[in-house]
Amino acid sequence: MAALEAGAGLGAPPEAGALAARRGSGRLALAAFARSRQARIGAGVIAGIAAFCFLGPFFYHTNQVTVELGSGTLPPGGGHPLGTDASGYDVLGRLMLGGQSSLELGFGVSLATTVVGTLYGAIAGLAGGFVDAVMMRVVDTFLAIPSLVLLLILVNLFTPNLWIIIALLTMLSWLATSRLVRGEVLSLRTREFVQAARMMGGRRSRIMFRHMVPNAIGVIVVNATFTIADAILTYSALSFLGLGLPPPHADWGTMLSNGLNYLFDGYWWLVYPPAIILIITVVAFNLIGDAIRDSLDVRLQRP
């Protein structure tokens, strides 16, 4: 219900607007989320897919450990609703297992990106002047180079595991976040309530965490949602280029790019199931981000 109140605040008299501002855009984002059908559909789909990946294996037991070449590339039917892959793994069970690491990758990258990017952007925006200029040129430098290009170099420098992949993807995606947060901080700096807090002798850390971050949180949340989608997609491109994680590991991107090798042999069940679930997941995250962004952008509100 609190969500409804904050939502009404958008079109309400100035007092209500001030109240919403005090509460920070976090509440607004939540309200926007609850109001938008698009966001609710996205969240529902994600919840369903997460349940499928994390709870599914408790009800649907499959062997995803030992290779059984004798029962490789069986078509759907019998004991395997979605058939088996070249190593004899059940595709449905593998989708669950792969989904776990795809989702972990997405959320891991998004969380780390948000923390690092927010801190960096907020510091640059608050510091201003020379420090800000130097910090932002560093960001510009990394942003100038496509992340996939940097990734292809960096992956060569490490023996990848899921954590290293998360770290590398984070290294390349916090930049956009930091830019956004810096922009928000720069515009918030001049607002009266921040100046009042500063005049009352509020410490920098207090201004930052008590006033800046809560007010920028809408933008941060939107960005975090898009980051999840992007991380899953970027990693799938990486595994298509043969630089993904080696076999015992399973994820949708790797399943899809391996499956594509068999597409023209007619093994369609190795291609379409991972493709469809990957695309649906990424679409769902993008829908959520897009819906929140639209509702936060007051200019786009209908009068």
Place this chain on the structure above:
Amino acid sequence: MTWYLIRRAGQALAVVIGVLILTFIMIHMVPGTAARSVLGLRATASRIAIFNATYGLDQPLWRQFGSYLDQVLHGDLGTSYILQQPVSSLIAQRLPRDALLLGLSTALALLIGLPLGIYQAVRRNGVGDYLLSGVSFTLYSMPSFFFGIMLVAVFSVQLHILPPEAPQATSVGGMLADPRALVLPVLTLALINVATYSRYMRSSAIDTLAQDYLRVVRAKGLPERLVLFRHVLRNSVLPIVTIVGLTLPQVVAGAVVTEEVFNYPGMGLLFYQASTSHDFPILLGCTLIVGVAAVAGNLAADVAYGMLDPRIRHGGA
């Protein structure tokens, strides 16, 4: 305006220097040594010494950076470890082909994306808008390699109307002589950006449609088609200029995947092959070129924005 240009160019220069430092650091992040990764674990000490001396890897770091800078400023990007050819000439051969691929696909993406965005903005929240939003979300959320291979499956394998491989001619003229082979790679790269452009165009046009001057234009009885072309399109296309500049790195990344799918003989394929064979001079040379191109692209977009939009005056500040 002049002062703004100088300041903006100064920033761009700082970023280019940053890219140089970054590529230099990455050369030295190679695990073990570059010699080991190229010559293999069984290379003898003397072969490694020769390798290091040949590529100047036995010098102190500051001197290496100095000579790296000196080389780059003279247009020398080093020599490929594997192909034994100058990186600059390898890139120079491929750059025109990339310009062809990126240029055609960006043009196509704009040609489809901008009208779509306006249509969606005008019919906002209508059936067409929802349908097109759904399509563009799906396209945007699709791994580009999957999309490319699906196109091959439909148009090459099922229908036999388009070849599955990009033209293999060495010159741009030769590639244009085989336009059917260009269709699928260009389409693959374009359709991903159609989603981005139409999305931005949609929200930009929604902004424009809410402006008072549009009410005036409609009130004076201008035909709807002229309203859309003369006023909505021209006013909402401005932010897209910046977006095109900003998406350049993304397009290049897409090109790496697209070129691998269609065996398109461009820089992306060169880069990808170098990445699998640890050919660091090529990797870093390509990175440097792409980085500089992106900086130049953003600078050009900013300047173009200032010139196209008379409301933006980069005054003294």
